[in-house]
Amino acid sequence: MAAAAAMLCGALAVHALPALPSRGIDLALAALAMLTLSRPRLRAVGWLLLGFAWCAFRADLALAARLPAELEGRDVLVIGTVDGLPLRRDDATRFVLQVEHARLDGIGLPLQGRVRVSWYDGAPDELAACDRWQLLLRLERPRGLVNPGGFDAERQALERGIVAVGYVRDTDDDRRLGARAACVDRLREAIAAGIGARVADPHDAALLRAFAIGDTRGLDQGDWEVARANGIPHLIAISGFHVGVAGLFGVALAWLLWCASPRLALRVPYPLARGPAALLAALLYGVLAGGSLPTVRTLAMIAVVAAMRFGRRGGGGAHTLALALLAILIVDPLATLAAGFWLSFVGVAFLMLALGPVRGRLRFLRELGLGQLVMTIALLPLSVWFFGEASLVGALSNLVAVPVISFVIVPLCLLAVLALLLVPAAAAVPLALAAAVAHAQWWLLQHAAGWPGAHWWLPETVPWATGLAVVGAAWLFLPRAVPARLLGLLLFLPLLWPARPLPAEGAFEAVVIDVGQGLSVFVRTHGHALLFDAGARYPSEFDLGEAAVLPVLHALGTDRLDRFVISHGDNDHAGGAVAVARAFPDAARSSGEPERLALDAASCRAGEAWEWDGVRFRMLGPRADAEVATARGNDRSCVLLVEGRAGRLLLPGDIGGRVEGDVAAAAGDGPPLALVVPHHGSRSSSSPAFLAALHPAIAIVSAGWRNRFHHPAPDVVARYGAIGATLVNTADAGAVRIAFPADAPPRIVARERDRQWRYWREGTPGGGAVGAPSRGAASTSSQTASAALL
Known part of the structure; x- marks a missing residue:
């Protein structure tokens, strides 16, 4: 745990910098980190230095990959593959192109990476996920609006590896070159089409596509406003909990297989098979869901648990979470720029802190109710920091939404996806049931979105106020033996009631x-x-x-x-x-x-x-x-x-x-x-x-x-x-x-x-x-x- 926390602090130190250090400094810090890691007393310092050097180096590489400034506004001929699912709107089709080659006036350019593209005036119908295209693009560097409390598009571009944005110039150079032979996104697009063809109501179909494969293209701004008002955006587009449900689905399938063929237990005992089965099912679902950050976090945790169980080693939840955090920091330290990273890890950490071992028949109900209260309070500081708002009705809405979506709609969607892949005709029944439940659920959420406190806007905060509020939330959920836990509420005051200097009379x-x-x-x-x-x-x-x-x-x-x-x-x-x-x-x-x-x-x-x-x-x-x-x-x-x-x-x-x-x-x-x-x-x-x-x-x-x-x-x-x-x-x-x-x-x-x-x-x-x-x-x-x- 200390190693993960120290490496995380090192990455955060990088994000506070106005400019990145040189690569020579990154190399020197990495060498120093290797030396200190061999000394037990300095090991935490070593992980911190390693986190700083690794994050700074990766950020430097990502920024260096961006379109050179002198090429902004120029027409560049690129060859690349459509990455993800194209978004079709009345004015344009938008998609991400993974660039393989680029040329300007016949001369090759060292431009590779992900480019966000708009195709105006009607993109061809054959434009689809995993297609390879040659396109003439007018490109710019990723640049966004900068306002108090505003969304930081440039930070998101860095986190997602976007090297340029642009649009297609309609010329004879634009043509399809074929498609990749094996591509998950093409399978996702086929599943999305299958859901749309079998669910009559377009909005219900859009919800089911979001729950089933993380495809949110059919949801509009009003839908996201309803979700934010109820505190459930994490449930709409494949939460980590849904991946856990998929893991349980894999465990259930393994149990049925071992029951049908008891001889399998002679080769691999069922308790050892549960972990790999859960990981395989969760991995397949996570890949189909688009590999969002909460999905990756849950997959990492399931992989750690599966490895420990298969190796007959013990380990608590905190240890598992720390290993998952360490794995993500090693693979992609720039993930720490995303709001989903913090909401995911901090939310799980608070649940582990607050929900101790509970026995009895009412355990599930207690954990469900207390869990929503914990998530509402624990994630309030981060919600204000990233989004400037919180939902006071979120805890109540989640009491209904979490069990309905996670234990009814998502399992039905999993069955429907499995049916679409194996026996498409059998998908109609689970999709019809899921659509009926989703329709009723959304009707309730729309009404709850109009309640007082559904949108609770707060003034722009400062880092120290957010940090104090997080500490206050942790204090509130410490074990009962800790005295004066309610004093943790006082640490929320700078966040909830910040100083607001107003102009004087005549100013x-x-x-x-x-x-x-x-x-x-x-x-x-x-x-x-x-x-x-x-x-x-x-x-x-x-x-x-x-x-x-x-x-x-x-x-x-x-x-x-x-x-x-x-x-x-x-x-x-x-x-x-x-x-x-x-x-x-x-x-x-x-x-x-x-x-x-x-x-x-x-x-x-x-x-x-x-x-x-x-x-x-x-x-x-x-x-x-x-x-x-x-x-x-x-x-x-x-x-x-x-x-x-x-x-x-x-x-x-x-x-x-x-x-x-x-x-x-x-x-x-x-x-x-x-x-x-x-x-x-x-x-x-x-x-x-x-x-x-x-x-x-x-x-x-x-x-x-x-x-x-x-x-x-x-x-x-x-x-x-x-x-x-x-x-x-x-x-x-x-x-x-x-x-x-x-x-x-x-x-x-x-x-x-x-x-x-x-x-x-x-x-x-x-x-x-x-x-x-x-x-x-x-x-x-x-x-x-x-x-x-x-």
């Missing part, structure tokens, strides 16, 4: 959220909150309102939104509005083009004004005259001026040069100004006269990385440079936080990409300031495309 703060090629700005005074725009929503159902804006609001502790302004109807400003309105239905809504929105909103007009906490808000546009009122598009954008005692913020939407003069005149003179650059830095806006009149001290461009519009335009960047403004681009800096104190000029207090800088982050620290136009030009949609793919 405010703003966050220009990183939504790629779009806009969303959050403004907060001492007691009120306003959101200006909500990013885009794409045909793939990737919604920036859901994926970027709401996590920022929750991370900043926003439990009420007083006003929601949607500047105009363009998708990059209004696409995510429905998701935000659904989360904050009581917020007053207004827009410059309410008729173009998918939700009700009042019209905003120049002259409207209000005051919150000593901060004045004024609408400077659109004008109410007939010329603007009958216009459509950018010039009808709501233009909002926020005025504190010592600083101002202007949010002009997508206005162009035609109305900039009126806006500048209405803004007038006042304290130093921070400006969100109109229309993402387009050439049609930020005219010299507009900038000369306002003379902003700070200017923020909200644009996508390598966007196809070339925003911000080089001449616009030059204009801001000429007036001495500090110009920052969210494409380089991530979300930008600006403070407007009551007694000092506005200042940028955080560039999120710098604040969350780790060695896997793309770009360079301090790279948010714009001194030159964004690199290159690509015809993909931008940074948001990478986030959607990941």
Whole structure:
């Protein structure tokens, strides 16, 4: 156990670094680790050094395998195999390609690894798992949005070995080259098709595919919201417990075989055969399930137990878990970057700690009930750390979901899979039974998802608060003889009630959220909150309102939104509005083009004004005259001026040069100004006269990385440079936080990409300031495309 814990600490130390050490240092530390491992008193130090050196080396190799920066935006001809199950949507088919060869202009490239690919405008029907294809791809390095409380796509890319993202260029070079002879994913695809053909209800079929083979392609965002609200995402896509059920299925088959042929006991005693039988069944199921991390952890534990039993050696649960942890760290130390790694191992460790030996007929019921309470409390700190939310109804929902899914639906799915492989006609009965139970189960979960506390959002936390809460959870579940166990609850306080400094009277703060090629700005005074725009929503159902804006609001502790302004109807400003309105239905809504929105909103007009906490808000546009009122598009954008005692913020939407003069005149003179650059830095806006009149001290461009519009335009960047403004681009800096104190000029207090800088982050620290136009030009949609793919 000490060896596994020390090696884990070494890997964690690597993930805290802003930059990786050189390979020479990795080699030196590994040599030092070998020396210390031979000394009993220093053995723990040796394992720690070994974990650090091994994890750093593997991370270095993974980052070095990424697409070279100079090849971004270039068309590369690749040959590779479809890895996993392709995801077909209305706008595109998405899949992972395991690259074997790559060429640029006929010259070979040293590019190998996994590439996430989108095939727009209708991928051919023959595209399937395990197929070999030659494709012309437009590629970029994995890059994602960076926001407070946001999902880290770049970390996930490193953990999953993604070396590039891109899309297929439709040319004559794209063609199928055949298929691999032996491929598990093709078998998984056949099983998925078999389930779909035998279950009438598409949603029931999607659930059964998830339970049977870990195929979640048929589940949408609403399904995952229901799962999160009930605390059961781990049950949807093949949990480790399901693999254990498969192991028990193998034990049962072995028992039947030994009963049918008693002579087998003369060669191998049944108690010795149980372990290999469980491992074989679990291994087959784990492979069919796609080999997720909880699956691998359970397989490792079953393998350890089977080896011990077969070798007639003893070993407790903690020892088995430690050996499984050590095995995963040796095979793939980068697995420690995944949330599933921590939820899996920490959850099992707490169950072992809390559920001691219990005898009697009610043992199962006690363990089931207490187990759900243990998992809810023990995993709460990690859920808040990774996802920013927890479910207060999860323990109750799991009391029903765990036995129903694990002991009814999953065994029926196992029988159906076995039947599909051996006697397909026999699969209809277990699938019909499983579908009926799954349908009723999901109906209950949907209703429970609406209960109070189903979605419990918590502000962004810090590592030490999460660590304290984990210690507090362990303290709560120590043996009964330990005194004052309830004091462990006190260690949860920094996590559940973190310090939330708010602006003073007459002051405010703003966050220009990183939504790629779009806009969303959050403004907060001492007691009120306003959101200006909500990013885009794409045909793939990737919604920036859901994926970027709401996590920022929750991370900043926003439990009420007083006003929601949607500047105009363009998708990059209004696409995510429905998701935000659904989360904050009581917020007053207004827009410059309410008729173009998918939700009700009042019209905003120049002259409207209000005051919150000593901060004045004024609408400077659109004008109410007939010329603007009958216009459509950018010039009808709501233009909002926020005025504190010592600083101002202007949010002009997508206005162009035609109305900039009126806006500048209405803004007038006042304290130093921070400006969100109109229309993402387009050439049609930020005219010299507009900038000369306002003379902003700070200017923020909200644009996508390598966007196809070339925003911000080089001449616009030059204009801001000429007036001495500090110009920052969210494409380089991530979300930008600006403070407007009551007694000092506005200042940028955080560039999120710098604040969350780790060695896997793309770009360079301090790279948010714009001194030159964004690199290159690509015809993909931008940074948001990478986030959607990941």
